Amino acid sequence: RHTRSCLVSWARDVYKRQDGYFVSSKTKKIWNIELDMLKLLDDICKKYSLKYFVAYGTLLGAVRHKGFVPWDDDIDVFMLRDDYNKLARIAPAEIQSPYFFQNVYTDDMVWAISKIRDSRTCAVEFPDMAETFNQGIFIDIFPIDSSGDGTPAMQNIVAIKHDIWKCIYGRDVIAKNINNPDIWKEFLIDKDMALEIANLSYKDAMRCFEDFCLEHFMDSDVLSSWSSEVMNVKTRYKREWFDDVIYMPFCGFDVPVPIKYDEVLTEAYGDWRTPIKGKGCLHSDIVIDPDISYVQWLKEHKKDSGD
Numbered sequence: 001r002h003t004r005s006c007l008v009s010w011a012r013d014v015y016k017r018q019d020g021y022f023v024s025s026k027t028k029k030i031w032n033i034e035l036d037m038l039k040l041l042d043d044i045c046k047k048y049s050l051k052y053f054v055a056y057g058t059l060l061g062a063v064r065h066k067g068f069v070p071w072d073d074d075i076d077v078f079m080l081r082d083d084y085n086k087l088a089r090i091a092p093a094e095i096q097s098p099y100f101f102q103n104v105y106t107d108d109m110v111w112a113i114s115k116i117r118d119s120r121t122c123a124v125e126f127p128d129m130a131e132t133f134n135q136g137i138f139i140d141i142f143p144i145d146s147s148g149d150g151t152p153a154m155q156n157i158v159a160i161k162h163d164i165w166k167c168i169y170g171r172d173v174i175a176k177n178i179n180n181p182d183i184w185k186e187f188l189i190d191k192d193m194a195l196e197i198a199n200l201s202y203k204d205a206m207r208c209f210e211d212f213c214l215e216h217f218m219d220s221d222v223l224s225s226w227s228s229e230v231m232n233v234k235t236r237y238k239r240e241w242f243d244d245v246i247y248m249p250f251c252g253f254d255v256p257v258p259i260k261y262d263e264v265l266t267e268a269y270g271d272w273r274t275p276i277k278g279k280g281c282l283h284s285d286i287v288i289d290p291d292i293s294y295v296q297w298l299k300e301h302k303k304d305s306g307d
Contacts, residue, residue, distance in 0.1 A: 021070040021277065029290035030137060031068055034075045035251055037099065037116045037139045041077065042255075044094050050083040053245060054255045055142060060272055063261055067251040071277060073288070075139040078225070078258075080242060081217045084143035085210055088114060100134045104206045108133050110169055112209075112226045114141040122289040122297045135294035145213045147224035147236055154220045158229075159188045164212060165230060167197035168205045174198045235268055 045052050054062055055078040061069040079087060091101040095116060100106070103114040108129075117123075117136035124135045148158045166187070167174065174194065177183040184191050197205050213226070221239040228235050241260035248257050258264050265272040289297060 023070055030073055033118050033121055033137050033290055034139050038075050048090055050087055053078045053258050059257055060265060062248045062250045062255055062257055066249045077141045078144050079141060081143050081145050081213050085214055102134055105203050110202055120293050122292050122294045124287040124294055124297055127301055131295050131298050142225045142227055144223045145226055146217050146220040147222045149220045149222040157216050163187050163189045164197060164209045167194050171198040237264060237267060
């Protein structure tokens with residue numbers, strides 16, 4: 001494919017200028033697979049007039065390296081909540097085998113994000129999961145939501161988001177402590193509503209959460225990724241930073257970056273202009289193999305472990 005031929009020349013030329021940092025052939029294969037999925041996402045977003053932005057290390061790579069950060073191994077994407085929810089409805093029909101659009105609605109995992117997977121490959125993070133759970137190499141799609149801006153109104157909205165999330169992700173804890181009055185002191189929403197959400201299916205409860213996020217998306221000019229929010233990472237963006245996109249070259253094709261990419265990167269990384277070798281490879285604890293499927297790897301792993 002076009003992206004692959006461009007990546008070969010890009011890697012050959014750029015890494016001579018990156019202090020001789022060695023990029024293995026395996027890493028290049030992983031990049032190629034991720035680029036194909038990014039191009040697939042790009043095609044869908046253009047077809048349906050959805051806006052996305054490369055994010056985190058991918059944004060850093062686009063701005064600083066015109067491609068992957070040499071020591072990174074993934075692709076991350078931001079979408080504002082309204083476009084993200086639209087994508088979640090559209091993508092399952094648009095993305096066909098061997099690719100797979102994965103989130104709480106399409107697979108057996110409670111995530112606040114979505115992924116596109118290549119089912120022919122392996123990125124096993126959960127070796128004890130059934131083979132029906134897709135663990136191919138992936139790109140991550142993060143929704144961006146309104147966040148706390150210092151006002152009491154937004155403080156309450158963010159607190160309610162956390163309450164709904166606890167009802168989804170912590171439903172087992174709620175069930176075990178249903179008669180413990182102390183647990184209900186942690187909620188802003190009332191007990192009956194919390195129990196109602198906790199007793200919904202994961203899919204229906206997540207729809208409640210995402211609908212609430214969408215309903216209040218315009219209530220603040222401060223934005224954040226919910227994944228960062230629940231991990232207590234206080235990265236906050238101004239809405240105006242995402243008012244428009246500009247395009248930058250990334251391994252052979254142009255990718256959308258936020259109009260205020262400097263501010264986004266500074267908020268996320270501080271002095272992002274100075275490369276720190278080796279910092280940023282986030283998936284060292286995942287078994288990644290571009291040459292076999294996760295199904296094959298899991299079968300061999302279970303056979304070796306005697307399961």
